Amino acid sequence: MSIVQTIRGPIDSSELGRVLSHEHFTNGMGGMEHVVGLLDREAMITRCVNALERAKAVGIDGILDVTPNDLGRQVWLFEAVAERTTSNVIAATGVYRWVPPYFFGWDADEIAAYFIREIEDGIEGSNVHAAIIKLAWDIEYQLNDPAIRLTPRAMLERTARAAARASKATGVPITCHTRAIDELGTPLLDIFDDEGLDLRAVTIGHSNDTQDLDYLRGLLRRGATVGLDRFGNGDAEYIAQRSGVALGLIQSGFAGQVSLGHDASPAGLWGRWIEDDAVAEAAWTRVSNLEVPWLLANGATEADIDSMLRGSIRATFEAAAAMAGK
Numbered sequence: 001m002s003i004v005q006t007i008r009g010p011i012d013s014s015e016l017g018r019v020l021s022h023e024h025f026t027n028g029m030g031g032m033e034h035v036v037g038l039l040d041r042e043a044m045i046t047r048c049v050n051a052l053e054r055a056k057a058v059g060i061d062g063i064l065d066v067t068p069n070d071l072g073r074q075v076w077l078f079e080a081v082a083e084r085t086t087s088n089v090i091a092a093t094g095v096y097r098w099v100p101p102y103f104f105g106w107d108a109d110e111i112a113a114y115f116i117r118e119i120e121d122g123i124e125g126s127n128v129h130a131a132i133i134k135l136a137w138d139i140e141y142q143l144n145d146p147a148i149r150l151t152p153r154a155m156l157e158r159t160a161r162a163a164a165r166a167s168k169a170t171g172v173p174i175t176c177h178t179r180a181i182d183e184l185g186t187p188l189l190d191i192f193d194d195e196g197l198d199l200r201a202v203t204i205g206h207s208n209d210t211q212d213l214d215y216l217r218g219l220l221r222r223g224a225t226v227g228l229d230r231f232g233n234g235d236a237e238y239i240a241q242r243s244g245v246a247l248g249l250i251q252s253g254f255a256g257q258v259s260l261g262h263d264a265s266p267a268g269l270w271g272r273w274i275e276d277d278a279v280a281e282a283a284w285t286r287v288s289n290l291e292v293p294w295l296l297a298n299g300a301t302e303a304d305i306d307s308m309l310r311g312s313i314r315a316t317f318e319a320a321a322a323m324a325g326k
């Protein structure tokens with residue numbers, strides 16, 4: 001057991017319940033709250049509260065909100081929702097895909113110190129403590145030139161070392177957005193290994209964007225958790241393909257190292273505001289309503305489902321805490 005900070009305060013890891021591994025209250029970009037006319041704060045609060053309620057009605061006790069500052073994290077939104085929900089919501093520190101220039105002047109230890117402040121002191125002077133570190137490696141990783149010091153890849157690698165050091169110091173886990181078809185989980189785990197991190201504290205996310213089970217089993221054998229955390233609206237073929245990745249890993253014996261989610265935002269501003277409140281508020285129900293029934297109909301057991309929704313995420317928190325002696 002270990003202590004996990006939620007937006008409503010600390011709980012024991014045994015109280016997390018069934019948790020979605022990769023979601024966002026909102027997303028967009030750091031500073032978006034300064035764009036006049038962009039945010040409808042009351043609508044955002046209502047949608048997040050209602051989305052948590054709808055998820056709870058289909059057996060989901062909480063979410064990991066993996067939105068660092070530069071992806072548009074809104075602390076006021078956490079504070080407002082915390083007063084109106086009983087769900088477990090975990091907030092994140094970290095950095096998104098395009099490492100912002102304000103990190104360029106910091107070395108890995110100085111970036112780690114920023115992550116540690118958000119974990120230990122709270123986010124932006126609030127009582128909301130970050131309890132997971134988010135990294136996002138995507139197509140920007142391909143931009144590299146040894147002759148240039150501050151390439152996107154160089155900064156991604158620097159922030160990954162910072163995340164490892166902050167995780168070891170504070171005992172909170174790391175979750176990674178990755179471009180699965182480029183197998184970016186592998187170089188991430190290599191850096192974490194080099195930093196002496198226990199890979200059981202790491203989730204390699206967006207892993208159901210590939211059907212390459214050999215790649216995913218390679219990550220799992222190193223101890224990492226694989227996040228099958230993109231589940232949108234789709235036809236029967238889409239549901240079978242996405243859920244089939246989970247089934248393949250269950251059949252390989254890895255249910256305890258697989259987590260599930262949608263990568264969805266009821267109040268997101270990354271691209272477009274969903275006009276229909278009911279559609280937005282159903283953002284976090286598809287795993288329960290579409291994927292789990294498919295899995296059970298195709299050979300998975302209730303124990304497998306519980307491992308993926310409850311056991312795997314709890315294990316990443318406990319592995320991270322153990323690393324820091326907590």
Ligand SMILES: [Zn+2]
Nearest residue numbers: 022024177263
């Ligand atoms: Zn995401």
